[in-house]
Amino acid sequence: MTLRLYDSLTRAKQPLQPLHPGLVTMYCCGITVYDYCHLGHARTCITWDLVRRYLQWSGYEVRYVQNFTDIDDKILKRAVDESSTMEAVSEKFIAAYFEDMEALGVQPADLYPRATHTLDGIKRLIAELEAKGYAYPSGGDVYYSVRNFDGYGKLSGRRLEDLQAGASGRVTVADPDGAQKQDPFDFALWKSAKPGEPAWESPWGKGRPGWHIECSAMVREFLGETIDLHVGGNDLIFPHHENEIAQSEAVTGQPLAQYWLHNGMVKVDGEKMSKSLGNFTTIRALLKTVDPMAIRLLVLQGHYRKPLDFTETAIAAATNGWHTLREGLQFGYDYGGDFGWELAFTPLGPDANQWTVAFQEAVDDDFNFAGGLAVMFELAKHLRSEGNKLKFEGSTPADLDLLQTQWITLVSLAEILGLSINPESQSSNDNGLTDGDIEQLVAQRTQARKDKNWAEGDRLRDVLQEAGITLVDKPGGLTEWFR
Ligand SMILES: Nc1ncnc2c1ncn2[C@@H]1O[C@H](COP(=O)(O)OP(=O)(O)OP(=O)(O)O)[C@@H](O)[C@H]1O
Numbered sequence: 001m002t003l004r005l006y007d008s009l010t011r012a013k014q015p016l017q018p019l020h021p022g023l024v025t026m027y028c029c030g031i032t033v034y035d036y037c038h039l040g041h042a043r044t045c046i047t048w049d050l051v052r053r054y055l056q057w058s059g060y061e062v063r064y065v066q067n068f069t070d071i072d073d074k075i076l077k078r079a080v081d082e083s084s085t086m087e088a089v090s091e092k093f094i095a096a097y098f099e100d101m102e103a104l105g106v107q108p109a110d111l112y113p114r115a116t117h118t119l120d121g122i123k124r125l126i127a128e129l130e131a132k133g134y135a136y137p138s139g140g141d142v143y144y145s146v147r148n149f150d151g152y153g154k155l156s157g158r159r160l161e162d163l164q165a166g167a168s169g170r171v172t173v174a175d176p177d178g179a180q181k182q183d184p185f186d187f188a189l190w191k192s193a194k195p196g197e198p199a200w201e202s203p204w205g206k207g208r209p210g211w212h213i214e215c216s217a218m219v220r221e222f223l224g225e226t227i228d229l230h231v232g233g234n235d236l237i238f239p240h241h242e243n244e245i246a247q248s249e250a251v252t253g254q255p256l257a258q259y260w261l262h263n264g265m266v267k268v269d270g271e272k273m274s275k276s277l278g279n280f281t282t283i284r285a286l287l288k289t290v291d292p293m294a295i296r297l298l299v300l301q302g303h304y305r306k307p308l309d310f311t312e313t314a315i316a317a318a319t320n321g322w323h324t325l326r327e328g329l330q331f332g333y334d335y336g337g338d339f340g341w342e343l344a345f346t347p348l349g350p351d352a353n354q355w356t357v358a359f360q361e362a363v364d365d366d367f368n369f370a371g372g373l374a375v376m377f378e379l380a381k382h383l384r385s386e387g388n389k390l391k392f393e394g395s396t397p398a399d400l401d402l403l404q405t406q407w408i409t410l411v412s413l414a415e416i417l418g419l420s421i422n423p424e425s426q427s428s429n430d431n432g433l434t435d436g437d438i439e440q441l442v443a444q445r446t447q448a449r450k451d452k453n454w455a456e457g458d459r460l461r462d463v464l465q466e467a468g469i470t471l472v473d474k475p476g477g478l479t480e481w482f483r
């Protein structure tokens with residue numbers, strides 16, 4: 001089977017052919033560390049965590065680098081507001097980032113370079129751009145000359161002629177002193193020091209790097225001149241990734257990345273969730289009421305390239321979905337001991353059985369994780385219903401070897417997606433009935449009453465009552481239940 005992924009540059013699905021067989025190099029534009037991360041950042045980080053885990057499961061070694069932008073106007077502003085320093089603000093939010101990501105089950109990158117640690121590489125790149133005629137100094141700043149790079153606009157599909165001044169907030173905000181530029185779309189590679197701001201020595205005078213150049217420098221320093229996957233949110237396509245291409249490719253003459261992958265935005269009422277707009281919900285606030293695995297599921301259930309609407313309903317649906325999966329995952333821990341199953345096993349690989357193959361077929365098509373999840377839900381629902389038979393009827397006619405394979409498959413697939421349960425704390429035997437158990441018992445009781453088997457109906461009511469569930473029979477044979 002071949003993994004095909006949608007490349008934003010060629011605007012088509014392409015088969016994955018890494019530069020070095022068996023190894024995938026991957027760079028993700030990380031966070032500007034001036035505030036707590038919100039659900040939008042969670043989506044981006046979880047998405048690329050899933051891709052990385054899936055590539056590993058498919059047999060690739062993955063070298064994954066994600067940066068921290070720790071030099072930025074917004075960090076400086078926060079430092080001023082808090083009477084703090086840029087370093088202190090960055091450290092605080094980098095620490096918070098790691099806490100949030102650990103809670104969400106995002107595996108750490110192999111390397112987290114920071115702008116402040118990459119200044120030599122940044123200065124080297126700017127000097128090379130200048131030597132090759134792509135950059136010019138102006139009043140202590142250094143600008144990239146977009147008109148000198150033929151391919152400018154190839155990623156975003158924007159042609160320079162069509163671009164109008166002020167089309168992107170980030171161009172004007174980042175480069176306020178447009179008067180010094182030869183062209184309005186030239187962007188700053190180096191900014192001269194302003195009084196009181198952190199600054200570093202350079203051949204162009206004291207100053208600090210622009211935002212775009214740090215990624216070009218980090219990719220080159222830590223992964224090489226051409227990488228396999230360059231990934232990030234689709235809000236970065238223009239100008240950030242367009243500028244990364246212009247910087248890197250002008251110097252190396254090589255493609256910066258073999259494939260450009262972009263995830264869609266988390267939206268609130270149709271607008272991008274963002275720190276700047278103030279319409280955000282932080283990961284830590286969300287985790288007070290929502291299971292981190294439900295957040296992963298929220299991300300998994302939609303296609304990574306599509307927008308994801310953040311609503312109560314979406315969170316509730318993801319939570320329900322997680323409960324179903326969790327009950328399926330719990331099966332072996334609840335009953336495997338009785339059947340003599342070995343609960344510690346080596347997770348299954350891609351071609352192990354029909355379910356892993358179906359999962360792989362779905363996800364190989366441009367990371368269609370929702371398609372892979374469908375396979376898992378089928379397994380989880382089946383295991384849940386077998387569990388109910390065991391719990392309430394004492395036995396199941398199902399083939400136990402097959403059940404074991406299905407359970408191992410579900411656990412293995414869940415592991416690829418970073419979905420895990422804590423069998424101890426989630427044991428439905430120890431902690432009463434799960435929602436699925438209750439639904440099942442209520443349905444059995446309804447059937448018993450329809451069959452006029454009152455004794456069985458009463459017995460089931462007692463089982464539920466003992467577990468602290470109250471039943472309310474409504475007209476028309478419906479029964480509502482409350483914990
Ligand atoms: N609403 C969102 N949905 C998905 N990804 C997002 C969202 N907002 C930011 N990201 C992604 O998070 C990563 C880090 O973003 P960064 O720290 O630059 O945030 P930002 O876009 O400046 O945030 P904000 O707009 O909230 O200030 C980028 O890859 C970006 O694409």
Ligand SMILES: [Zn+2]
Binds near residue numbers: 028029215240244
């Ligand atoms: Zn970047």
